[in-house]
Amino acid sequence: MKDAIVTPWEVKGNIDYDKVVKQFGVSKIDPILLERIQKITGELHPFLRRNIFFAHRDLQFILDQYEKGNKFFLYTGRAPSSHTHLGHIVPWLFTKWLQDKFDVDLWFQFPDEEKFLFKRDLTLADTEKYTYENMLDVIALGFNPEKTHFLIDTKHAGIMFPEAIKVAKLINFSTAKAAFGFDNEQNIGAIFYTSMQAVPAFLPSVLQKKNIPCLIPHAIDQDPHFRVSRDVIPKLGYYKPASIQCRFLPGLGGMQEDGKMSGSSGDNATIYTVDDPKTVKNKINKYAFSGGQTSVEEHRRLGGNPDIDVAYQWLTFFEEDDEKLREIYHAYKSGAMLSGEIKKILIDKINTFLAVHQQQREKAKKKLPQYLYQPLC
């Protein structure tokens, strides 16, 4: 089996998350930390119970500050290069839960220039379109409009660029090269970009003229950016941002093939939030990698393998009820539940979610101005 690749630009292969923890230098979320979170929030989000959010940096510091009455703010983002797919919303769902439980502000960055700079054929017209589409998905999840602030890099450059240069002055090419694997053919905009990704981690402190702790929920591939900016931001006089990292929702093709579901690995590996029920059904039936046996008879006799079955794996993300999930696991493993049946459960689950989501997405069009940080500049 080939080694997995996990960088902000590429995720490939069957990821060994224990290895990633060591390589990246993040800390695992352990039962003691979970207990501490539960004491404050009253319950644990399924993504915490199931180890989907599995690692962190300095989360204890955030909780220490919170318990002293010093609230943090949340920062996450989405670089717009395609429609939103279900993998994207995993960290957003969790971020929404954090916002509700801790009653804190969220700064949501849309670094539209990132994808423009890193993808040869992507135009600014493309990124503008997808920024709009992706914003609708974020709004549809129900973030508090009074506490949620969207930053679009090209639209808020007037505020962000003067802060980004402070970061940029403290990062040299050697550091960027080591963190992101750049070579000399990399364009100078892409080289500069990480400075812009650092800004929302301290911008609220700049705007409010006080030092506010920052917690960044994100998928683990973005960690190199924050590894670099955590060294720089304290030199500017602000708290080192803390972070909490999740695993990837596997692509429909299975965990062996794609480490995460990505819009760039083809539409068939992916379910978009704008897909209609029939498309969802077809994609899951046709492309979701099955842990079942080759015939019904074999399946009844030997049982399925939920650990590699994508439908089951997806249910660990989207079926919130632990008891139900357990029943499905055992029924599938014993052979009582067939592959078609577990896929049917997933199809219903996703389509129920998307029916509501797509309604909210329509309503989001009117709500958008409430979420955009003002002034646009």
Added chain:
Amino acid sequence: MKDAIVTPWEVKGNIDYDKVVKQFGVSKIDPILLERIQKITGELHPFLRRNIFFAHRDLQFILDQYEKGNKFFLYTGRAPSSHTHLGHIVPWLFTKWLQDKFDVDLWFQFPDEEKFLFKRDLTLADTEKYTYENMLDVIALGFNPEKTHFLIDTKHAGIMFPEAIKVAKLINFSTAKAAFGFDNEQNIGAIFYTSMQAVPAFLPSVLQKKNIPCLIPHAIDQDPHFRVSRDVIPKLGYYKPASIQCRFLPGLGGMQEDGKMSGSSGDNATIYTVDDPKTVKNKINKYAFSGGQTSVEEHRRLGGNPDIDVAYQWLTFFEEDDEKLREIYHAYKSGAMLSGEIKKILIDKINTFLAVHQQQREKAKKKLPQYLYQPLC
């Protein structure tokens, strides 16, 4: 004699301008081109007659377009890291003449982030202060307020950054390295910077939604920026910017020591526009390198050498009357004029200029808003 160094960050040594022309690949301004300019403008600025503006790129194209009724705009700038000195205003005086003669718009960039990014100890508070001070000097020279537009990179980043990323995507680190001599220790803001310097060369075309030719008057050390951006800008659909280059006003220490007068080579090598008459007198008397002999007797017998005498060299920049200049040359060379006398002529010339300039500089404080491009964003 050591080889001279001419880069946007450093100018050192006795510059052989013929060598620079070859190295940089610019074209000399020849008598045919001068005649063509004179036909349009009616007269030639002393900087053209005296070969102080000595080189260009594509100036014929600009004149072709102008004669067809397609006006160009001017673009020049000043990176604020110190008070303005007399060397800085050389290209500005010429730019003012071009604006008057051709009746065209001028976009004047203050890339305040450049000096912040390239000078370790310079803060954004410093660059903000000097941006203000330098703007007063530009206004004091009498540019047409209706046709002159100041861009300050950190204040206009909202307009400039979205254009800069288009440039940045087309320049890789290898190119920047070759053009500017960067190494891997260079910070990623400095690496990105040239993209921002490219923007005013096509921003008016973006804003007015039509392709307008651009002419950039500048000191020759800035050429590497435009060499790079001239390759990129046509790929964005705009005219390749043309340019016209000047020599440096030598430092008071003489041409052997400093290729140009620079604020960073010490206050004594430099006359600032805010210096009072006594300071000007003292600096010139004490520090201006003399081409005279060691005693009055020797001087009367052998004569002075105007070619290395800084007072004389400065008069070639600031004494507009060719006849007077010729007389001074011969009187000094023959020994009839002593070093103290030629210095006295220069002191009076500079102090007369600065008396008017400093008055205009005071008045400029009220005029500033007229020059700042709106919206500030």
